[in-house]
Amino acid sequence: MTGILTSAQMRSTEAAAIACGKCSGADLMERAGQGAAQAIRDAFPVKHRHAVILCGPGNNGGDGFVVARHLAQAGWRVEVLSLPGAGQSGDAARMADLWDGPREDLARAAAEAGARPDVVIDALFGTGLGRPLDPLLADVQAAVRARAGEGACARVALDCPSGLSADTGEVVGGEDAPVLPADLTLSFHSPKPGHYLSRGPEICGALTVVPIGLPPEDVPPLEAPPTGPITRLVAPASPPRWLGARVAPGNGDHKYTRGHVLVLGGKVAQGGAARMAARAALRVGAGLVTLAVPPAALIENAARLDAVMLARCADAAALTELLEDARLSALCLGPGLPPDARTRDLVLAALGAGRPTVLDAGALSAFADAPDALFAALHPRVVLTPHEGEFARLFPDLAEARREGSKIDAVRVAADRAGAVVLLKGAATVIAGPDGASSLHAGVYARAAPWLGTAGAGDVLSGLIAGLIAGRGAQDVHGQVEVAAWLHVETARRFGPGLIAEDLPDTLPQVLRDHGL
Ligand SMILES: NC(=O)C1=CN([C@@H]2O[C@H](COP(=O)(O)OP(=O)(O)OC[C@H]3O[C@@H](n4cnc5c(N)ncnc54)[C@H](O)[C@@H]3O)[C@@H](O)[C@H]2O)[C@@H](O)CC1
Ligand SMILES: Nc1ncnc2c1ncn2[C@@H]1O[C@H](COP(=O)(O)OP(=O)(O)O)[C@@H](O)[C@H]1O
Ligand SMILES: [K+]
Incomplete structure (x- = not known):
């Protein structure tokens, strides 16, 4: 690269x-x-x-x-x-x-x-x-x-x-x-x-x-x-050689080796974001995806899901119980979750399980008043995916310093402070790890993808990341986050005008095929 x-x-x-x-x-x-x-x-x-x-x-x-x-x-x-x-x-x-x-x-x-x-x-x-x-x-x-x-x-x-x-x-x-x-x-x-x-x-x-x-x-x-x-x-001009190794299943793989993603879903009538994340995780290669929702939201989701499985999860205690199944190999929390105390408890229960985990949206904003409580629970296989507003809530001093310094420096310091991988969204998406490594996905010039500025595009990105770190990808979380950012933009470019977030998971197979998988 x-x-x-x-x-x-x-x-x-x-x-x-x-x-x-x-x-x-x-x-x-x-x-x-x-x-x-x-x-x-x-x-x-x-x-x-x-x-x-x-x-x-x-x-x-x-x-x-x-x-x-x-x-x-x-x-x-x-x-x-x-x-x-x-x-x-x-x-x-x-x-x-x-x-x-x-x-x-x-x-x-x-x-x-x-x-x-x-x-x-x-x-x-x-x-x-x-x-x-x-x-x-x-x-x-x-x-x-x-x-x-x-x-x-x-x-x-x-x-x-x-x-x-x-x-x-x-x-x-x-x-x-x-x-x-x-x-x-x-x-x-x-x-x-x-x-x-x-x-x-x-x-x-x-x-x-x-x-x-x-x-x-x-x-x-x-x-x-x-x-x-x-x-x-992270913007190879030609089909990236690494894509096959990062995404394609091997002949010996089965659904459990490809990983089982658990996505936490929102309340009744607030389930779309988590459903899109779940679909993206399945499309990008997780062997199984389960959506865990509050009991009242089970019927709504049952009517909307087929390949994605459904589980009941009332609270943090219920999540801890679900996580006794060691085959749940990656978690995704945030899309469609409100920034409240229940979400905070769910996040802390999820982090306690020590598995590769994506935190986005409400799972980040829930800690706006106490970012240190979040940082204390994070580990290197967690990925935070804030947009600029969420970043400012967790790292107000770094967001302020951005006026003088670069986005790359801000995200590097954030990853070091959090002890986790941080992906800060935007046309230029910056990724940094707690080990000091940083990368930039530039959705600009020949790779511009302005159609991605549409409600739910970020939820799909969370699902892509979760799907890519659920199986063997858990060994290189930062690298898989780069792949997710690349596929996200590539898929938006493949679909082009009129893109809405639902189109992203369903366009992904064409992108994978375009690149020889
Ligand atoms: N670093 C490298 O490997 C190479 C650098 N090269 C060239 O060298 C450039 C960097 O050269 P320099 O370090 O000399 O820097 P620059 O040529 O970019 O500018 C520095 C000069 O401008 C003055 N200056 C700075 N801001 C000013 C302002 N607002 N008003 C008036 N004067 C101002 C400084 O006092 C200094 O004399 C690169 O951008 C590139 O074009 C190339 O020759 C190839 C190799
Ligand atoms: N102009 C753009 N060029 C490239 N990517 C973009 C552009 N605008 C938005 N995006 C991407 O779209 C996604 C939007 O995510 P987010 O702000 O979380 O929205 P939502 O919460 O509605 O899903 C991010 O991945 C961001 O990087
Ligand atoms: K110049």
Whole structure:
């Protein structure tokens, strides 16, 4: 799986490669600029041959000078508009010296009209942006306007659109601070968290990763960096090789080896969410699924269920009794449960059994007043699946800190505090385990699945996870949660327009078949 590197991890990867003598900083900059120039030529057909490149004061600007040289060598007309100080030190200075074409001060260019380019390339700031763009933006915008007029020309950002934090996906300086949106962003070596999180996808436009000859992202640098573990990207472009091993039953399997999921259902007339979770667990591969509901809700559910079995469960004592059956191998609580004292007791009884367990919705909100009581009962084979609101109820301080930091960091701290796997939902879904491992499922760009924003989609996700951790999957809960997140989005994309939550479990078999199972 691909790794997603933060700015600090990217710097230490580069430093490690240089320190072991494999390459110099100038080599990396040359490869970055050359690769970006090629990607720009690939993205814009031959009629596009005029580029204006905005170069900043650091290495991002240095990349811009290399792109200028390679596009010019390919026959493009190229003008560089640079900030004062651009290319004045180190490798960037060497690359600026090698550029012998037109170059003008950006502030001066703002006052003069020029020929309209086909492409404006943003090489102002990349991973080194340290403060808001404010004082500069007026000049930059005026310079672009002076060239392009009000008409649109294509916008390409090198590494990261200037103004966007490569680590968080927020605009540096806050929501109203300036940023230069792009139509295409060319990230060097690996994607960065900010390309996927928060406003990143909207500001980056489209994303292409340009290799620069560093070792693969998932190979750690020679000296362990003081930058924490690398986040995995769960979004393989082609049918994932791991899917069969993770989902398909073996020939020797029978229903009990595939696992028996117990889903706790809600009161009369509040049973739909749990029924959808139960159906999803069965469809994704659990051998048996039982829905346990309050006595008054038995008749309603009996009328609605066939392959899913039904059990009576009045309270926590009844649940403990049910759990004496050791074949119940995974539990799912939350969909359709109210956030009340009964639910709290059910959750604590379920956790006491020590089995792989998914807690969602009401099972999380029931602990809004006492998250520590929940955390004290959790164990590493529990998966919490909050949406942003539920996350804020359990981790109010982390939700507050999210304004500054990244979603990935917040979920990592949450998983460590909870001692369980935490999946925080959204177009970018972040998963972290108590062991420090983290992954990101990016339902954006080519894998966008906005149809998933429909009532009950989260209930289905809970069921998918429960179904996947009920059998052999219990040995790698974090990995199975990644598979569930991937299948959830893949299934929504397969169904497409008009999706409602009930469609997800019933579309799943087509997705599995599409991918060779
Ligand atoms: N780390 C790596 O492995 C590689 C990095 N490369 C490039 O290097 C970039 C990072 O370079 P740098 O660390 O020099 O950082 P940047 O070039 O992104 O920006 C840092 C420079 O901008 C100034 N600055 C920051 N915010 C400012 C603001 N709001 N207003 C005015 N000035 C501001 C800083 O003082 C510094 O001079 C990457 O994004 C990438 O484009 C590539 O050359 C390839 C290899
Ligand atoms: N725009 C989107 N792109 C991708 N996934 C989305 C989007 N909107 C919602 N989702 C997914 O849909 C699910 C909604 O879950 P949730 O908020 O718990 O709703 P509910 O409680 O109605 O089931 C989550 O898995 C979330 O990640
Ligand atoms: K940039």
